[in-house]
Amino acid sequence: MSRSEQLSQWLNHVLETNDFRVETASEDASFRQYFRVKCGDLSYIAMDAPPQLEDCRPFVKVQAILQQHQVHVPLIKAHDEVMGFMLLTDFGHQLYLDLLNESNYHAMYAMAIDELVILQSAPVDAIPAYDRPLLSTELNLFSEWFIGHHLNHQLTEQQQLIVQQLHELLIDNALAQPQVFVHRDFHSRNLMWTDDKPGVIDFQDAVCGPVTYDLVSLLKDCYIRLPEPTVDDLISYYLQQSGLAHKPAFSRTQFVRWFDLMGLQRHLKAIGIFSRLNYRDGKPGYLKDIPRTMSYVQDVCDCYPELSALKQLLKEMLPTIRHPA
Template identity: 45%
Template sequence: VVFLNASQRYDSLIKWLEDTLNKPIQSIKSASNDASFRRYYRVHYDDHRTCIAVDSPPEYENGAKFVAIATILEKMGIRVPRIKAKDLSKGFFAVTDLGNETMLNAILSKKIKTDHLYKNAMNVLLKIQVKGLECQQNLPLYSKQDLLDEMQLFIDWYCFHHLQISPEIMADFDFKKIFNNLADHALSQKNVFVHRDFHSRNIILSADAELGILDFQDAVSGPITYDLVSLLKDCYIKWPDNQIDRWIDYYYQRLVKHDLIHVDINQFKYDFDLMGIQRHLKAIGIFCRLNYRDGKDSYLLDIPRILEYVAKTVKDYPLLNPLQQFMCKHVF
């Protein structure tokens, strides 16, 4: 197998698009960059028509999974990019263009009421969780090893690489025990369809204000609070605690109504908070890795926000006391 470099892949993608669309391409521009090896381009062709070209190198990305999850979500009635053409061996896709107005942009530009937008996003999530029950068995399980490996990124890339803390110092804090507890707690929750990156940058407002969903190819069967905490304790935008609490209440009531949850609201908030710690430790590690390994330094700017979430939550739970001590001593 010969792997092409970025420039060769771009040239190969253009040729594939011209052959596939069978129309002259008028312009092609970068549509977005995410935290993976995928690249997205907005393609203008055939007098004002657009599509999104996805370059998803097969040596790094699972193209077949992208197709499978897109199909599942579309059958649920969720707005996702529809696949117009694909070449799995090359890792090239042409998909429908949902637009370029992310939920984050809409919030920052104050184009739409925030509460309305979040409730809409939670309604989409609820639909995924309710309808996803039928197809969960087709998804990989979010295993204990997955959860532990993700938290280990915090140690490897943030503590060792970014903070330059020695393994000897790290041994003073029993992270293995904390990680085990967090993973076990996550696994004790009800399992549902988990998007795995459900946040304001991956939700698109279409022209009719209907919400579309992106970046779903890593979906798993996993904890019911995972996507909710991704949305409400978003790595890219922060809300006051009382606002987050109101949204949790809104979502919890809907889960109860659909008989999806059988714990009380206090337990649900506890599950939500601990799930948030697992996700945020992972995110801090990934954002550091993006900087040091992949040369994407913009994500470092989001780390203080995520650390703030962690610092606030660890104070409330004795289980997380060693993590609190570590942060007091080495982070703040």
């Protein structure tokens, strides 16, 4: 029996009817697939996560934490851990990414930040730590998949030293920050526009980590670029809403440095993942997002003298990369 036939059979059981329609809902960067299930006047999202490739248990655990903490996440209507199937409430078709424009940036992102502040205050005792080994593993994706596979370049010993020193700088920056509940992929493709407030999806990789991580994921998005004045305004809005503007432990300058270097870590990781999705998983569509993501990297290098070696390394390896229009 095919996987689609197994899903239909499972849906027949949990919905107690065979009177439903199944259509593709979205593409995912993992091995999960999502389908929209129409049953009469009701609509659900079915997740197909092959158990040999995906573990649904983190999704279930994190969903319970966030739901209990009043974060706007889908409800789990049914779940079969052995089969790797899940039925969720449907937040609809409208991604943040599809609706954003210059006239609504502030309002939509303010709502997203309000939801982020709630999410960041969720308890972290049951989720993994965003620790040094995990941060290091993620940073290595850039060297392995972008430099090694995409550019087909082998780093010299001197270049390897530059990369290693960069990793230490970025990991130390992450660990020095206040540690909070981190979604780990909080951006315009994982926020749904709903009637009352943003719907938050794709949260299964949550960790306890740096306070700036989700904010930089949102405001320095790999899929859409906001004007810098808008980013600055929204950082101020976040600091006010979170209460961090009144914390004497660090200044706004310190926070922005954390934010910028955290963004560098995330963008290097993302470029590595986009490359891996193409070369390992046969998903070339993400390659088009590399120039935009690389432009963030280059911008941060221009702002911090300690990144001059990385700036030179990128200049040597990427003579044709330019900022996207």
